[in-house]
Amino acid sequence: MAYIELKHVFKIYNRGQNNEIRANNDLTFALNAGELTIIVGESGAGKSTLLDILGGMDTITAGSVRINNEDISHYNYRQLTAFRRRAVGFVFQFYNLLPNLTARENVALAAELVSQPAAIDDILQAVGLHTRQNNFPGELSGGEQQRVAIARAIVKNPALLLCDEPTGALDYHTGKKILKLLQDFCHSQNKNVIIVTHNQMIKPMADHILELADGQIKKDELNPTPTPVEQIEW
Numbered sequence: 001m002a003y004i005e006l007k008h009v010f011k012i013y014n015r016g017q018n019n020e021i022r023a024n025n026d027l028t029f030a031l032n033a034g035e036l037t038i039i040v041g042e043s044g045a046g047k048s049t050l051l052d053i054l055g056g057m058d059t060i061t062a063g064s065v066r067i068n069n070e071d072i073s074h075y076n077y078r079q080l081t082a083f084r085r086r087a088v089g090f091v092f093q094f095y096n097l098l099p100n101l102t103a104r105e106n107v108a109l110a111a112e113l114v115s116q117p118a119a120i121d122d123i124l125q126a127v128g129l130h131t132r133q134n135n136f137p138g139e140l141s142g143g144e145q146q147r148v149a150i151a152r153a154i155v156k157n158p159a160l161l162l163c164d165e166p167t168g169a170l171d172y173h174t175g176k177k178i179l180k181l182l183q184d185f186c187h188s189q190n191k192n193v194i195i196v197t198h199n200q201m202i203k204p205m206a207d208h209i210l211e212l213a214d215g216q217i218k219k220d221e222l223n224p225t226p227t228p229v230e231q232i233e234w
């Protein structure tokens with residue numbers, strides 16, 4: 001069953017003017033429940049715009065966006081905020097942690113947003129941060145900070161986890177560990193994980209691959225046998 005369904009989605013900046021930009025230009029696709037999806041494409045292809053739309057952080061110019069049978073395309077600001085809190089976790093390239101809160105406090109704050117969060121101790125353990133939970137972000141390495149960011153996103157137990165270049169600021173080995181965490185979260189808990197990346201080499205880890213160019217879908221492929229992250233080299 002489709003968990004996400006987009007039909008003829010347009011996101012147009014400066015509509016009708018001669019400098020009109022079609023960041024998303026007629027996107028139609030469906031993602032099944034429980035899929036790890038990788039979205040690749042050149043800079044400016046419209047990947048971040050699409051991720052923002054899927055996460056209810058941006059509105060569309062035309063078309064429809066259904067997520068888990070909710071049509072979010074006509075939601076107002078308040079409805080989108082409620083949708084984001086309830087259903088979506090975000091992981092960004094530069095972590096976006098609150099610097100004056102410890103790792104544990106960053107995660108605890110996110111847990112307060114939802115009615116049924118996961119246990120904070122279990123999540124910190126799962127991302128391997130239980131021994132560093134009382135450290136502030138500035139005292140942690142890039143990889144550790146990204147693990148806090150993932151813990152903060154998954155403690156909400158979101159059905160949909162959106163990741164924008166989650167390994168962009170990390171070295172090869174640390175990046176690989178982060179991707180493994182994301183793949184495990186998706187497959188062990190049957191969650192929907194979407195990763196935007198410039199790295200074409202990690203496509204084999206995905207169940208579903210979307211390639212964007214000039215705001216359009218150039219390829220929409222299913223991968224019935226995703227490769228475990230530890231077996232991928234790049």
Ligand SMILES: Nc1ncnc2c1ncn2[C@@H]1O[C@H](COP(=O)(O)OP(=O)(O)OP(=O)(O)O)[C@@H](O)[C@H]1O
Binds near residue numbers: 041046049
């Ligand atoms: N707020 C905005 N106003 C005008 N144009 C915008 C705005 N946001 C994005 N764009 C344009 O929309 C297009 C798609 O941008 P987007 O950030 O989605 O691309 P991307 O594939 O994520 O690129 P990158 O890999 O460089 O992050 C680009 O041409 C960008 O300049």
